[in-house]
Amino acid sequence: MIDETLEFKAFEVSEIAGDDAPAFSGRLVQRSVRELPKGDVLVRVSWSSLNYKDALSANGNRGVTRTYPHTPGIDASGIVACSEDSAFQPGDHVLVTGYDLGMNTSGGFSQYIRIPSHWLVRLPEAMSLRHSMVLGTAGLTAALCVEKLLNNGLRPEQGDVLVTGATGGVGSIAVALLSQLGFCVTACTGKPQQAAYLSLLGARAIVSRAELVDSSTRPLLKERWAAAVDVAGGDLLWNILRSLQYGGSVAACGLAGSPALQASVFPFILRHVNLLGVDSVTTNHEHRCSLWQKLASEWRITQLESISKTINFSQLDYELKVMLEGGAVGRRVLDVNA
Numbered sequence: 462m463i464d465e466t467l468e469f470k471a472f473e474v475s476e477i478a479g480d481d482a483p484a485f486s487g488r489l490v491q492r493s494v495r496e497l498p499k500g501d502v503l504v505r506v507s508w509s510s511l512n513y514k515d516a517l518s519a520n521g522n523r524g525v526t527r528t529y530p531h532t533p534g535i536d537a538s539g540i541v542a543c544s545e546d547s548a549f550q551p552g553d554h555v556l557v558t559g560y561d562l563g564m565n566t567s568g569g570f571s572q573y574i575r576i577p578s579h580w581l582v583r584l585p586e587a588m589s590l591r592h593s594m595v596l597g598t599a600g601l602t603a604a605l606c607v608e609k610l611l612n613n614g615l616r617p618e619q620g621d622v623l624v625t626g627a628t629g630g631v632g633s634i635a636v637a638l639l640s641q642l643g644f645c646v647t648a649c650t651g652k653p654q655q656a657a658y659l660s661l662l663g664a665r666a667i668v669s670r671a672e673l674v675d676s677s678t679r680p681l682l683k684e685r686w687a688a689a690v691d692v693a694g695g696d697l698l699w700n701i702l703r704s705l706q707y708g709g710s711v712a713a714c715g716l717a718g719s720p721a722l723q724a725s726v727f728p729f730i731l732r733h734v735n736l737l738g739v740d741s742v743t744t745n746h747e748h749r750c751s752l753w754q755k756l757a758s759e760w761r762i763t764q765l766e767s768i769s770k771t772i773n774f775s776q777l778d779y780e781l782k783v784m785l786e787g788g789a790v791g792r793r794v795l796d797v798n799a
């Protein structure tokens with residue numbers, strides 16, 4: 462039985478009255494277990510991580526979080542403290558990504574979370590709690606993108622694979638994973654100064670975003686990419702569609718550039734290309750467990766340490782702002798007990 466009066470630390474974002482528009486500000490607060498939402502498992506959090514959606518939530522984006530004060534954090538890993546579901550016992554090592562965590566359910570930027578048991582994934586044996594959060598939602602999403610491209614028939618001999626937002630979380634892991642699987646990866650970035658980082662992850666070539674955007678209205682461009690992982694959306698996605706090789710595919714998972722997509726059907730009906738949607742939030746449980754196992758074994762990424770930096774609560778505000786401005790490089794893992 463858990464003591465509902467147990468107190469712990471959490472990062473809480475509140476709305477503060479601004480002169481014009483409302484402003485949002487985060488601070489460390491003391492909370493008690495009884496203030497957490499209902500759920501059948503209480504988890505003592507060890508690690509969380511930063512994702513673009515957390516930056517939106519911390520900035521008052523109502524499409525992500527409807528009411529404040531709120532604790533963001535769409536990812537968490539830790540140890541079961543108490544469970545009403547016999548499938549989990551106190552002491553079990555678990556992780557959770559997506560569902561409603563950190564959106565309208567108090568999230569992982571906290572020393573405790575209480576959630577429905579079906580959101581939990583048992584930590585693979587060969588993976589540490591920290592390792593799981595270096596991957597987090599970004600890692601699961603990158604793996605889903607790569608898996609979808611492979612299921613669609615992609616093979617290394619078909620040619621170059623493009624990854625956009627390559628220095629960000631999803632992008633960094635997609636570059637590393639595809640390179641490890643033997644693909645020739647071109648990294649598209651807005652940060653040419655990070656060329657050494659991208660080469661370390663395995664990128665064979667680097668292109669700027671501007672280089673990929675052709676402002677003409679031509680329905681098709683030169684066939685360039687066998688496939689792509691796109692986190693940007695908008696113009697960049699349209700230009701990728703126009704530049705795919707005959708029969709090529711793009712796995713689209715993000716909107717870092719824009720949620721809009723102005724396109725024509727020509728690449729689909731003349732080049733036989735595929736636009737593959739990817740969602741990691743509600744991926745079914747069996748599928749997500751199998752991908753986590755894969756990320757712990759044959760898809761284990763060797764350069765994880767180069768991708769990640771550990772931060773504590775006092776650095777959260779700053780890191781979330783950097784992320785919102787498109788400045789993120791690699792993954793930030795939050796040690797909630799530091």
Ligand SMILES: NC(=O)c1ccc[n+]([C@@H]2O[C@H](COP(=O)([O-])OP(=O)(O)OC[C@H]3O[C@@H](n4cnc5c(N)ncnc54)[C@H](OP(=O)(O)O)[C@@H]3O)[C@@H](O)[C@H]2O)c1
Nearest residue numbers: 513626627628629630631650651715716717718740741787
């Ligand atoms: N579908 C899903 O389930 C799912 C899951 C996770 C994330 N996402 C989405 O995927 C995107 C990336 O997430 P993340 O967590 O990897 O974020 P992140 O770590 O903040 O990385 C985003 C990266 O996108 C690039 N970027 C920034 N502004 C851009 C612009 N205007 N045009 C093109 N690229 C831009 C930047 O990389 P460069 O400077 O290297 O270009 C930036 O580092 C977000 O839109 C997020 O919402 C979707």
